[in-house]
Amino acid sequence: MAKKAKTQFECQACGYISPKYLGRCPNCGTWNEMLEVKIQEEATRNSRVSMTGRRSTAQKLGDVSAKKEPRVKTKLDELNRVLGGGVVPGSLVLIGGDPGIGKSTLLLQVSQQLHQSGGKVLYVSGEESAEQIKMRAERLSIEGNDFFVYPETDMSAIRQTIEELAPDYVIIDSIQTMMQPEISSATGSVSQVRETTAELMQIAKTNEIAIFIVGHVTKEGALAGPRMLEHMVDTVLYFEGDRHHTFRILRAVKNRFGSTNEIGIFEMKEKGLVEVVNPSEVFLEERIDGATGSAIVVSMEGTRPILVEIQSLVTPSMFGNAKRTSTGLDYNRVSLIMAVLEKRAGLLLQNQDAYLKAAGGVKLDEPSIDLAIAVAIASSYKDQGTLPTECFVGEIGLTGEIRRVSRIEQRVGEAKKLGFKKIYVPRNNLAGWEPPKGIEVVGVATLGEALRKIFP
Incomplete structure (x- = not known):
């Protein structure tokens, strides 16, 4: 009599395992995500042995040679910055993004550059055939692309190919299409993704x-x-943007080899992704002089200062409850600043609809953007425009004070380089350094003081 296979139920959202079916996962709270899978009698595990036959062993901390990890730079400086200076050998980098945003295009360009720098590249695709990859390479005018292309989803075959070729770089496109043959669950399930990534x-x-x-x-x-x-990978990158617009933002949310605050900005063109060297000019090039509800902020993204236009539209509410929306800005931060404006600056905003956005599709979340948000809201409410040569930096407290921000010298220098003549900063940031010539640095202590100087 055949032995009945043992099964269990696994949540496809978080991986929680239950001996019986549950409508709602007790771990992550999602509904109808429990899937029945077979229990493996004996899971085969690859021993931790390198291709040279060297097996991992326990070592004393004092015997470990701590050397700085080498970096391999690509020709895309924006990508190098986000990765922390370049590609680290032995690193595992995860790139996520919406369908059609340009992930495969970016990695195809990177593959060519890594190969041209002397490395052997294996491009494994589980979604496209070799002919499709070749057609994309021709469309992107990628020449000399004699790196290896391997359309396969079986991890055992992929591992064997890696052992035979001994490449320096491997591209897996995508992890949801890869499968372990000894695991009975469907391709793309939690078990398959977890075991494939572990290998x-x-x-x-x-x-x-x-x-x-x-x-x-x-x-x-x-x-x-x-x-x-x-948690398993070394670096997590998000490729963001709108498919209907040309600009793309590569953002690091986890990086064991560098900062998690860096962003890289690219523009999608016919020949592929082209890096944007000066993003501040891109974000400001379509600004209308004299428009109300507009304010320029100097925000820090990692080590790079960028100037972004914050736009606001404040109109009388037609219904009982005022509407608040924000794009690229934290909704709770916008609500807090509007409450401070009403309490500390005397603006009656409770019966006003407010719509705010950060122009250019960028997302801003640092505290120094508070003053620019408040100025944009006040500009639209008062129907008075700010001067095109003014920009604003400062964090706003609940009592209406303007609090100091970090790296004020870099922010002022970037504003001066782009032709701005005046910048409003927290008064406490004026001590300990000499403002550069060519730009007026105005220190303000409270929100009310700032609005009186900006809108006399």
């Missing part, structure tokens, strides 16, 4: 191979698969 991590760490993984995102904007996926 790729083992290959990367024991053989000093840099591996790039493409990950799909859910409709909520998070990476599909278990949350453990982001």
Whole structure:
């Protein structure tokens, strides 16, 4: 009599395992995500051995040679900055983004550049055939692309190919299409994604191979698969943007080899992605002089200061409850600043609809943008425009004070370089440094003082 296969139920959102079916996962709270899977009698696990036959062993901390990890720079300086200075051998990098945003295009360009720098590249695609990849390469005018292309989804075959070719870089496009043959669950399930990523991590760490993984995102904007996926990899990058616009933003949300505050800005053209060297000019080039509800902020994204236009539209509410919307700005921050404006600056905003956005599709979340948000709201409410040569930096407290911000010298220098003549900063930031010539630095202590100087 055949032995009945044992099964269990696994949540496809978080990986929680239950012996019986549950309508709602007790771990992550999602509904109807429990899927029945077979229990493996004996899971085969690859031993942690490198391709040279060297097996990992325990070492004393004092015997470990701590050397700075080498970096391989690509020709895309924006990508190098986000990665922390370049590609680190043996690193596992996860790139997520919406469908059609340009993830495969970016990695195809990077593959060519890494190969031209002397490295051997293996491009593994589970979604496209070799002919489709070749057609995209021709469309992007990628020449000399004699790196290896391998359309395959079986991880055992991929591992064997990696052992035979011994590449320096591997591209996996995408992780949701890869499968472990010894696991019975469907392709793209939590078990498949978790085990496939674990094997790729083992290959990367024991053989000093840099591996790039493409990950799909859910409709909520998070990476599909278990949350453990982001914890396993060394670097998590999000490729953001609107498919109907040409600009793309590469943002690091986790990086073991660099800062998580860096962003890289690209423009999608017919020949592929082209890096934007000066994003401030891009964000400001379509600004209308004398428009009300507009204010320029000098925001820090990692080590780079960028100037962004914050736009506001304040109109009388036609219904009982005023409406508030924000794009690229934190909704709670906008509500807080409007409450401070009403309490500390005397603006009656409770019966006003307010619509705010950061122009250019960029997302701003640092505290120094508070003053520019308040000025944009006050400009639209008073129907008075700010001068085109003014910009604003400062954090606003609940009592209406303007609090100091970091890296004020870099912010002022960037504003001066782009031709601004006046910048409003927290008064406490004026001590300890000498403002450069050519730009007037105005210190303000409270929100009311700032609005009186800006709108006399």
